[in-house]
Amino acid sequence: MFQRKGFFMKKIYAVNGSPRSNGNTAKILQKALAGAAGTGADTELFDLGKLNFSGCRSCFACKLKNGDSFGKCALRDDLTPVLDKIINCDGLIMASPIYFGAESGLYRNFLERLFFPLLAYRNPPESLAPKKFNIFFVYTMNIPESLIDVYGYKEHLEKSLEFPQLIFGSTRVKTLYVYDTYQFDDYSKYESSMFDAAHKLEVKKTLWQKYLQDAYDFGRELALY
Numbered sequence: 001m002f003q004r005k006g007f008f009m010k011k012i013y014a015v016n017g018s019p020r021s022n023g024n025t026a027k028i029l030q031k032a033l034a035g036a037a038g039t040g041a042d043t044e045l046f047d048l049g050k051l052n053f054s055g056c057r058s059c060f061a062c063k064l065k066n067g068d069s070f071g072k073c074a075l076r077d078d079l080t081p082v083l084d085k086i087i088n089c090d091g092l093i094m095a096s097p098i099y100f101g102a103e104s105g106l107y108r109n110f111l112e113r114l115f116f117p118l119l120a121y122r123n124p125p126e127s128l129a130p131k132k133f134n135i136f137f138v139y140t141m142n143i144p145e146s147l148i149d150v151y152g153y154k155e156h157l158e159k160s161l162e163f164p165q166l167i168f169g170s171t172r173v174k175t176l177y178v179y180d181t182y183q184f185d186d187y188s189k190y191e192s193s194m195f196d197a198a199h200k201l202e203v204k205k206t207l208w209q210k211y212l213q214d215a216y217d218f219g220r221e222l223a224l225y
Contacts, residue, residue, distance in 0.1 A: 010090040012036040012043050012223050015082075017096030017107025018140075019049040024181045025095050025140045028215045032093050032138070035219030041091075043219075046082050048106040053079035055109030062117035071128040073117045083114060087130055091222040095138035097181075101151055103139075111160070118167050125166065132169035136222050137161070138215070140178040148177065172225055176218050178211045 014033050018025040026047070033043040054077065061067055061074035068074075073083060086092060096107035103111075120126040139157060141148075148154055157175070164170035182204040184190050187197035 010036075010039075010041040010223055011088075012041045012091040012093070012219065013086055013089045014043070014045045014093040014219075015086075015095065015107075015110060016045060016047045016049070017094070017104050017110060019104065019106060021047045021049055023097070024178065025097050025138070028138055028140060028176075028178055028211065029093060029095050031212045031215040032136075032219030032222075035216035035221075036091070036223035037219075038216075039220055039223040041223040044085070046086075048079075048110055051078035051082070053077040053109065053113070056112035056116055063121055069117075071117060071120070073113050075113070079110065079113055086114065087118070090133050091225075092133065092135045093138060093219065093222065094135060095140070098139055098141035098143075098153065101153060102156060111163075115163050115167055127167045127169070129168050134170045134172045134222060134225060135164035135168060136173070136218060137175045138178065138218070139175065140181050142181055142183060143179065145177070145179040148179070174218070174221075176211075176214060178215075180207065182208070 012033065014029040016026050016029055020026065026045075029045055033045055037043045054075065056073075057075065059074060061069040062072060064070055073080070094107075096103040099105075102108075118128045120128050137157075137160070139153075141153070143151065143153075161173050161175070164173050180200070180203045182200050184192065187195065187200065
């Protein structure tokens with residue numbers, strides 16, 4: 001954090017794991033950052049879909065004793081400056097749409113590059129992160145809330161929660177689930193007969209506004225905690 005006019009301005013960042021820079025996931029994150037900015041925080045949104053990068057290449061340069069890249073990813077691409085910023089922030093919101101019951105490929109590649117270099121293969125495992133901060137998660141999905149346990153989504157997604165605690169010492173880890181998202185501007189133009197377009201539109205008009213408010217409160221809480 002840096003000081004301005006007698007107080008510390010927190011740096012709250014968000015990562016959009018969707019390939020769409022203005023889709024449901026991005027809009028939720030924009031609202032969350034608005035909530036954080038409302039507290040005086042300095043905010044920034046990183047769109048993974050706009051970056052040219054790869055996932056971990058298993059080179060183990062980040063584990064090489066006395067190596068130039070020990071504790072950091074040796075790859076150099078568009079993600080490198082983003083990672084440099086993130087590991088020194090004061091709070092992070094990571095978000096992904098759910099595709100086939102899991103996070104997007106973009107998001108998984110990002111997770112590998114963020115977490116793996118900072119995990120020291122010691123017994124017990126240790127963190128090499130330069131500072132501690134809290135991480136909140138956001139997941140957007142097409143299915144209604146009634147099906148999330150049926151498909152085992154939470155069981156899978158909540159496995160990721162241990163990494164912020166281990167690596168960044170997060171004392172508070174929270175998740176915002178956004179259900180039943182509106183995928184198309186006009187459902188009649190797409191092969192989507194498995195969905196009730198009228199229901200989707202109704203959700204967009206009603207529940208979506210609640211999700212936006214939840215996101216605003218989410219970001220504000222992260223900045224104030």
